[in-house]
Amino acid sequence: xxxxxxxxxxxxxxxxxxxxxxxxxxxxxxxxxxxxxxxxxxxxxxxxxxxxxxxxxxxxxxxxxxxxxxxxxxxxxxxxxxxxxxxxxxxxxxxxxxxxxxxxxxxxxxxxxxxxxxxxxxxxxxxxxxxxxxxxxxxxxxxxxxxxxxxxxxxxxxxxxxxxxxxxxxxxxxxxxxxxxxxxxxxxxxxxxxxxxxxxxxxxxxxxxxxxxxxxxxxxxxxxxxxxxxxxxxxxxxxxxxxxxxxxxxxxxxxxxxxxxxxxxxxxxxxxxxxxxxxxxxxxxxxxxxxxxxxxxxxxxxxxxxxxxxxxxxxxxxxxxxxxxxxxxxxxxxxxxxxxxxxxxxxxxxxxxxxxxxxxxxxxxxxxxxxxxxxxxxxxxxxxxxxxxxxxxxxxxxxxxxxxxxxxxxxxxxxxxxxxxxxxxxxxxxxxxxxxxxxxxxxxxxxxxxxxxxxxxxxxxxxxxxxxxxxxxxxxxxxxxxxxxxxxxxxxxxxxxxxxxxxxxxxxxxxxxxxxxxxxxxxxxxxxxxxxxxxxxxxxxxxxxxx
Amino acid sequence: xxxxxxxxxxxxxxxxxxxxxxxxxxxxxxxxxxxxxxxxxxxxxxxxxxxxxxxxxxxxxxxxxxxxxxxxxxxxxxxxxxxxxxxxxxxxxxxxxxxxxxxxxxxxxxxxxxxxxxxxxxxxxxxxxxxxxxxxxxxxxxxxxxxxxxxxxxxxxxxxxxxxxxxxxxxxxxxxxxxxxxxxxxxxxxxxxxxxxxxxxxxxxxxxxxxxxxxxxxxxxxxxxxxxxxxxxxxxxxxxxxxxxxxxxxxxxxxxxxxxxxxxxxxxxxxxxxxxxxxxxxxxxxxxxxxxxxxxxxxxxxxxxxxxxxxxxxxxx
Numbered sequence: 001x002x003x004x005x006x007x008x009x010x011x012x013x014x015x016x017x018x019x020x021x022x023x024x025x026x027x028x029x030x031x032x033x034x035x036x037x038x039x040x041x042x043x044x045x046x047x048x049x050x051x052x053x054x055x056x057x058x059x060x061x062x063x064x065x066x067x068x069x070x071x072x073x074x075x076x077x078x079x080x081x082x083x084x085x086x087x088x089x090x091x092x093x094x095x096x097x098x099x100x101x102x103x104x105x106x107x108x109x110x111x112x113x114x115x116x117x118x119x120x121x122x123x124x125x126x127x128x129x130x131x132x133x134x135x136x137x138x139x140x141x142x143x144x145x146x147x148x149x150x151x152x153x154x155x156x157x158x159x160x161x162x163x164x165x166x167x168x169x170x171x172x173x174x175x176x177x178x179x180x181x182x183x184x185x186x187x188x189x190x191x192x193x194x195x196x197x198x199x200x201x202x203x204x205x206x207x208x209x210x211x212x213x214x215x216x217x218x219x220x221x222x223x224x225x226x227x228x229x230x231x232x233x234x235x236x237x238x239x240x241x242x243x244x245x246x247x248x249x250x251x252x253x254x255x256x257x258x259x260x261x262x263x264x265x266x267x268x269x270x271x272x273x274x275x276x277x278x279x280x281x282x283x284x285x286x287x288x289x290x291x292x293x294x295x296x297x298x299x300x301x302x303x304x305x306x307x308x309x310x311x312x313x314x315x316x317x318x319x320x321x322x323x324x325x326x327x328x329x330x331x332x333x334x335x336x337x338x339x340x341x342x343x344x345x346x347x348x349x350x351x352x353x354x355x356x357x358x359x360x361x362x363x364x365x366x367x368x369x370x371x372x373x374x375x376x377x378x379x380x381x382x383x384x385x386x387x388x389x390x391x392x393x394x395x396x397x398x399x400x401x402x403x404x405x406x407x408x409x410x411x412x413x414x415x416x417x418x419x420x421x422x423x424x425x426x427x428x429x430x431x432x433x434x435x436x437x438x439x440x441x442x443x444x445x446x447x448x449x450x451x452x453x454x455x456x457x458x459x460x461x462x463x464x465x466x467x468x469x470x471x472x473x474x475x476x477x478x479x480x481x482x483x484x485x486x487x488x489x490x491x492x493x494x495x496x497x498x499x500x501x502x503x504x505x506x507x508x509x510x511x512x513x514x515x516x517x518x519x520x521x522x523x524x525x526x527x528x529x530x531x532x533x534x535x536x537x538x539x540x541x542x543x544x545x546x547x
Numbered sequence: 548x549x550x551x552x553x554x555x556x557x558x559x560x561x562x563x564x565x566x567x568x569x570x571x572x573x574x575x576x577x578x579x580x581x582x583x584x585x586x587x588x589x590x591x592x593x594x595x596x597x598x599x600x601x602x603x604x605x606x607x608x609x610x611x612x613x614x615x616x617x618x619x620x621x622x623x624x625x626x627x628x629x630x631x632x633x634x635x636x637x638x639x640x641x642x643x644x645x646x647x648x649x650x651x652x653x654x655x656x657x658x659x660x661x662x663x664x665x666x667x668x669x670x671x672x673x674x675x676x677x678x679x680x681x682x683x684x685x686x687x688x689x690x691x692x693x694x695x696x697x698x699x700x701x702x703x704x705x706x707x708x709x710x711x712x713x714x715x716x717x718x719x720x721x722x723x724x725x726x727x728x729x730x731x732x733x734x735x736x737x738x739x740x741x742x743x744x745x746x747x748x749x750x751x752x753x754x755x756x757x758x759x760x761x762x763x764x765x766x767x768x769x770x771x772x773x774x775x776x777x778x779x780x781x782x783x784x785x786x787x788x789x790x791x792x793x794x795x796x797x798x799x800x801x802x803x804x805x806x807x808x809x810x811x812x813x814x815x816x817x818x819x820x821x822x823x824x825x826x827x828x829x830x831x832x833x834x835x836x837x838x839x840x841x842x843x844x845x846x847x848x849x850x851x852x853x854x855x856x857x858x859x860x861x862x863x864x
Contacts (some may be wrong), residue, residue: 056823056826057823059629059630059827060629060630060631062631068629068827140591140593140594140597145591145594146591146594149591196597196601197601197631198631199630199631199632201632216717216815217637217640217641217815218640218641218644218815218816218819218820219713219714219715219717219815220717245713245813246813246815247712247813248810248811248813248819248822248823249692249696249810249811249813251696251811252696252699252711252712252811252812252813255699255700255703255704255711255712256711256712258704259703259704259707259711261710261711261712261713419579420826421577421579421583421584421826421828422577422578422579424579424580424583424584425578425579425580425583426578428580428583
């Protein structure tokens with residue numbers, strides 16, 4: 001019998017060894033990843049390595065398609081865009097030095113720098129830009145396809161000049177396209193066949209600040225500084241290697257930062273963890289604004305919510321000030337209309353927020369004819385379902401606060417904070433009365449207003465499901481206004497109109513906190529939003545060693 | 548014997564087919580749409596339709612299912628929605644890590660669990676028995692993510708004995724790489740064994756206690772054999788099989804545990820791939836992973852069945 005036990009032990013040992021061998025092939029850490037053709041196998045030439053924690057793996061290496069946050073971070077660093085967003089949410093030159101308009105705004109011309117170069121030595125030219133845009137239109141790729149709806153022709157005038165002809169003038173066309181479109185090398189991508197099926201998962205050729213060099217799925221992604229990046233400081237970037245390391249659990253990532261296993265958290269620090277990190281002398285925290293905002297949006301297809309009085313009353317039961325104070329621990333900004341104060345030029349500062357006044361809201365509703373016939377303390381017909389994404393901890397708490405305050409005004413809110421994918425499906429399908437959610441990134445107010453309020457816009461994020469001819473006319477009129485001052489006035493007018501209609505109740509513009517090892521690195525140049533944050537190629541190229 | 552093996556084998560294939568079918572339809576019954584997750588913001592209906600047809604989600608459900616089965620029989624698990632690469636490649640790149648973690652946990656649980664269960668059964672009511680019972684009941688209530696974070700805080704962060712997450716330090720070579728591998732494996736392995744071991748030892752104890760009450764044990768004792776000999780030669784022979792079978796049954800929980808463990812410890816295995824694919828609704832990857840897991844569990848159970856039949860004539864029908 002000892003023999004049998006012995007056999008089991010031996011079998012166990014054999015299994016363990018076999019698995020080890022299976023994991024390792026023959027030797028560990030050799031040739032496990034995929035490498036680019038740029039050759040350089042990561043020997044440090046005195047440059048620093050900056051390690052960044054991210055919660056998700058890369059899904060897709062195709063810059064024309066991918067959209068997960070991690071994908072965007074890594075591919076935005078590798079492939080240049082025409083314009084970038086600076087710390088003040090302004091568009092500034094990247095690959096394009098500037099852009100001009102012709103023909104009353106219906107032709108937009110980008111003028112490119114002549115010193116961008118692909119990592120294989122080929123110059124970046126207007127042909128690459130034209131090829132990229134044409135491919136996105138042909139294959140309807142990613143969210144940039146929607147930015148190109150107006151384009152009827154693309155003309156390469158010379159190596160540094162590319163012109164887009166639009167079906168009608170559209171004021172923010174250049175900004176939207178310039179910021180969102182990553183330019184890819186024509187000489188590589190034109191040979192890839194069907195670009196909607198192109199995985200682009202090895203031999204990356206880029207022209208951004210950092211070029212993806214190797215990827216070990218599930219573990220890490222390594223980028224190398226591009227020596228020819230025109231915006232790098234004199235003498236080249238101090239950070240030569242950027243390594244993204246995957247930590248699916250944010251708590252583990254925080255421990256890794258404390259321990260020095262990583263130097264920067266790419267994802268914002270959860271509000272609950274800020275205080276504990278602030279007490280750590282090795283860790284610095286940077287506050288970054290947002291390009292989105294949290295909001296309650298009312299479904300206009302619900303006949304009761306179609307009543308402006310009801311929407312205004314709902315706006316009066318939302319105590320944004322105390323929500324910001326308690327749930328965000330003061331780390332957010334109040335909003336009045338649908339335009340975020342981040343876009344200071346367009347924000348209509350004359351607007352007054354709806355006062356927090358549940359009793360007043362109730363009076364207003366009673367005057368409008370809503371009554372409590374059955375004596376249950378709630379006004380009849382005023383029961384609505386609020387959907388929200390349960391993975392957003394702040395918003396699930398907001399939902400509870402608003403529900404309790406609404407009850408005081410006689411409005412019954414039933415909360416349905418559900419799993420994220422189900423939430424997305426329901427909001428897309430219009431299956432809700434009130435949508436409590438957070439916009440991620442609006443790079444300009446005009447695009448935002450078109451996407452969210454235009455009844456003819458098939459973009460699918462008009463969560464009000466509003467079809468208001470007057471609002472449509474205002475939006476369409478602003479969109480074709482080429483004169484800047486008039487344009488701003490028209491945006492402010494829409495801001496006021498939507499605020500008066502109370503199509504939404506804006507909650508807050510959240511500030512993001514990013515934590516990094518201040519004892520090792522300094523000099524990040526962050527841009528607003530958690531999509532850009534600390535980790536844009538430009539920001540990383542400006543980083544210096546601390547001390 | 549052959550007939551038994553054949554019937555067991557066909558039952559195994561049936562089980563796998565049912566698992567594949569249930570997974571396929573469950574995913575498609577989800578109240579969520581994978582095409583919605585691809586683009587945040589503006590997305591025209593045309594784009595959504597293009598994606599649907601790219602994913603093959605525009606065909607009738609039954610046709611999708613038959614296509615999938617047809618591919619599966621040829622060993623083709625399809626292409627990931629999001630990563631555009633064959634699911635087989637994805638799984639193969641992640642599977643070794645899960646085999647290492649879950650496989651080691653499996654073996655360790657057996658090696659520690661069997662003696663624990665035996666000693667507890669032999670010394671019923673004694674200190675070992677009480678400890679096993681206490682441990683068995685409490686570890687049943689342990690929640691892996693909490694255990695994992697606790698281990699990371701104490702042994703990784705405060706004491707600094709172990710690295711925080713990841714599977715290996717990429718800069719190590721040769722023997723140092725193996726050392727790094729084991730160093731990174733220690734905490735996730737410990738947390739996985741911790742939650743597996745208690746219930747396992749407890750069940751084995753009950754089993755062993757039953758065996759020790761059997762007539763042939765009593766007669767062996769009556770024949771004057773030493774208690775040690777009775778336990779390790781006679782009783783354990785009959786308890787080893789149930790021990791193995793139990794572990795086969797525990798495979799399911801082991802895999803569930805691996806998903807959570809790999810996620811918290813940032814370990815790059817199949818468990819975490821499942822976690823990520825659920826968030827992205829990447830149907831082909833999820834189906835592929837479940838097929839592989841179903842086949843693993845069913846094969847393990849089939850093997851234990853056949854093994855016990857070979858060793859225990861009483862099972863033969």
